[in-house]
Amino acid sequence: MADTPLKIMGLSGSIGRQSKNGMLVDLALQKAADLGAETHFWDLQEKPLPLVGEEGCWSNPIVKEFQEMASSCDAFLVSSPEYHGTMSGVMKNTFDWVYDQHIGGKVFGLMSTLGGMSNSNTLNHMRIMLRWLHANPVSQQLAVGHVKEAFDEDGGLVDSDVDKRLRSLVESVMKTATMYRDS
Numbered sequence: 666m667a668d669t670p671l672k673i674m675g676l677s678g679s680i681g682r683q684s685k686n687g688m689l690v691d692l693a694l695q696k697a698a699d700l701g702a703e704t705h706f707w708d709l710q711e712k713p714l715p716l717v718g719e720e721g722c723w724s725n726p727i728v729k730e731f732q733e734m735a736s737s738c739d740a741f742l743v744s745s746p747e748y749h750g751t752m753s754g755v756m757k758n759t760f761d762w763v764y765d766q767h768i769g770g771k772v773f774g775l776m777s778t779l780g781g782m783s784n785s786n787t788l789n790h791m792r793i794m795l796r797w798l799h800a801n802p803v804s805q806q807l808a809v810g811h812v813k814e815a816f817d818e819d820g821g822l823v824d825s826d827v828d829k830r831l832r833s834l835v836e837s838v839m840k841t842a843t844m845y846r847d848s
């Protein structure tokens with residue numbers, strides 16, 4: 666097991682890879698890949714998850730694919746925009762499609778972006794939600810405030826301290842997930 670790369674899934678609470686959350690998840694996944702992980706970004710633009718409860722949702726093949734992908738992953742790197750002091754509806758709906766059987770006992774790294782000042786509301790709400798799913802977010806977390814100014818033209822983080830924190834979060838997720846998997 667020790668030589669098998671960790672499989673890490675990226676989830677964004679905004680639709681599209683060009684959104685700030687898509688960019689942040691992509692950056693986190695790049696760092697994980699640099700450290701040897703096999704990474705998978707779930708792109709809601711390519712594979713939209715239906716709203717839980719809408720007509721036909723229970724037999725939607727994309728849902729099955731999503732659940733199978735989640736089940737096959739060891740860890741998750743997740744970022745949500747803060748909307749009205751909490752995670753986006755898109756983020757919550759994404760999590761409403763997984764249960765303990767898919768992500769229970771697995772390791773999460775949590776990130777959030779805000780238009781205004783950085784705070785931990787969304788991160789804390791995601792942590793509480795993940796408790797109901799028996800998943801294990803690491804203690805490190807990252808909130809990126811004033812997100813419109815946070816990225817440079819190449820999609821990197823302007824503030825090198827924020828980039829360091831992102832790397833530390835990814836390292837912690839990978840270390841913890843390796844420990845869980847190989848114990």
Ligand SMILES: Cc1cc2nc3c(=O)[nH]c(=O)nc-3n(C[C@H](O)[C@H](O)[C@H](O)COP(=O)(O)O)c2cc1C
Binds near residue numbers: 746748751
């Ligand atoms: C409906 C809505 C509610 C928002 N509420 C907040 C908020 O409570 N606090 C805040 O700092 N920014 C708020 N914002 C700004 C978003 O957090 C910001 O646009 C987002 O993090 C950008 O990421 P994205 O490009 O992935 O959408 C809100 C934006 C929208 C559309």
